[in-house]
Amino acid sequence: MLDLARANSIWPMTFGLACCAIEMMSTAMSRFDLDRFGAGVFRATPRQADLMIVTGTVTRKMAPVLTRLYEQMPSPKWVIAMGNCAISGGPFVFEGQYNVIEGVDLLVPVDVYVPGCPPRPEGLLEGFLKLEEKITGKRRFPGPDSRW
Amino acid sequence: MVEKIKAELGAALGGVEIRETEYRERGYHLSCEASPGELLKAARFFDECGFYLAAIVCVDYREYLELVYIFANHSALCKTKVTLKLDPAKPAAPTLSAIFDCAYWHEREIREFYGVLFDGHPNLTYLFLHEGIDAYPLRKEQVLLADEDKKALGAFRPEEGEDTFFVNLGPQHPSTHGVLRVVLKMDGEYIQSAEPVLGYLHRMHEKMAENRSYLQFLPNPSRMDYLGAMSFNLGHVTAVERLCGIAVPDRANCVRVIATELNRISSHLLWLGAYLADLGALTPFLFVFDDREQINDVLEAVTGSRLTYCYFRFGGLYNDVDEAFIAGTKAFIERMRGRFGLYEKLVGGNVIFINRTRGIGVIEKERARKYAVSGPVLRGAGIAMDMRKAEPCAAYSEMDFDIPVGTRGDALDMYRVRVREMGTALDIIEQALARLPDGPVMAEKVPKKLKPPKGDLYHTVETPRGELGIYIVSDESDRPYRMKWRVPSFSNLMIFPELARGNLLADAVAILGSLDLVIPEIDR
């Protein structure tokens, strides 16, 4: 019961880092309307948020800030890694690189990965559905056909 | 103009050889090599003539380091490159920050990435890099940090005075549009000084450019400035085409203009929404995203992406536009024209908005020049300078449009300039659609491996945020020897500490928003 309530009112924290943040905004805005899933209440403080969507590249300078914010969130808390940068460093991994964290899962536990550069808003929505599934154990809609 | 400057500069420096260069190939008209003393003389000379310092670039040639200063003018097209050779073992140069304010930050950047010491610089602390760094990243050979530099890395420790305290704006703050951190020294509600701290999104684009071929670097520029991705893409491909001497078919040039202008509108729209959200009005955000989605639909159909476009290729386009694109663009123009009235009612004529933005963050012409700001910020200050007119690339030279300028240079003017610019962008798109010629969209025989001839190039384009300058040094291999991005937001941010001083905290947020910053572009 509690899980159901949680899953239907995920409050994400605005954690826009780079390009992907714009797609996160698109998701929340007019056309894609994240509010349909009760997740449109973006909070600017970690203390009121359940979910951190890491949208963009995490640099070494940013890393301590990110972990601090994560620790400030009250439990239960979840993390979505949005975009290739947050998943693995994305296009900015090369030999001799000196400034990018190759995946935010090195810093905080990640629940859902949404790949893309940037992922489409539909992708992020699917990420939200996956997270709901993880919380409640049930899927809200039948998922896309996974024959391939 | 060029002749005159050549003669006068020659007289001012006395005995230094000033060469005229082929502007079409190099992007600058004059070049000369100076000693430290002569550099200062040259800078003073250009300052008196009303030039601005467009960029400072450092290039590591292994035997020596070279500092490249590009001076340019707002009223006439005349660019000069002044170079200064440094000893790589102990690089030191005089600072220009007393003459041109913008040098203050450029020099700090060079210090971090190359280890050049600037004599007389007031504050050579680190701007971008994290504390764990142990070498100068952009040097060709590994050079470890000197001990005093290690100290400088963590040197930024704000000191509280008796009646002052510090407020940290960012690095993760909704109104900084990304991850900019500004340390504000407050006296009550008033700001005593503001100190931006950068580098929270430094993604090593310039280092990557040296590590991969021109073609492999294609996706990167659009990740630098994701809102004006098309303009950055355009800048990159036109710069490389200019370096290699590739001619682009007319149709491709026309489509480039259309796509870039569509992207400019979507960038300005997002700025509008985000700026008003900063000021506390959340409704326009929903409206602008509605319009943006229309643009995204049109562009996505031909480019394949919604945000980080990589549509232009060396020699042309990724694919041709079709009837649906043209019809969609026309429909969008129609729709957008009708929306301006709505925005005017909702925002432009709104008393709260006017009272919050009028008279704050005033930029005078002289100050705009010293800080080398560009784009709508410069035009808001009343200087009609647009790279689309001054140095047209693609098919911009055939377009007829005027440059909207402001009168007072305050935040309200920046708003008006941007909104009117959306209108001119629509005009440009209409003209380009009307004269869209048939034909191929890709030049023939563009080699897979581009190997531009030896030499350098300073190429500029107008992005939604201002003058983007790309300085490329080619050594005839298939990867650039050095590629420096002179990004507009970087210069526009520099002026912020001056504008914020003495203002209320809430006004500082309004000023910061009016500059329209994209942080990954500043940090690169």
Ligand code: SF4
């Ligand atoms: S994944 Fe791509 S779009 Fe997202 S932040 Fe990284 S580079 Fe930008």
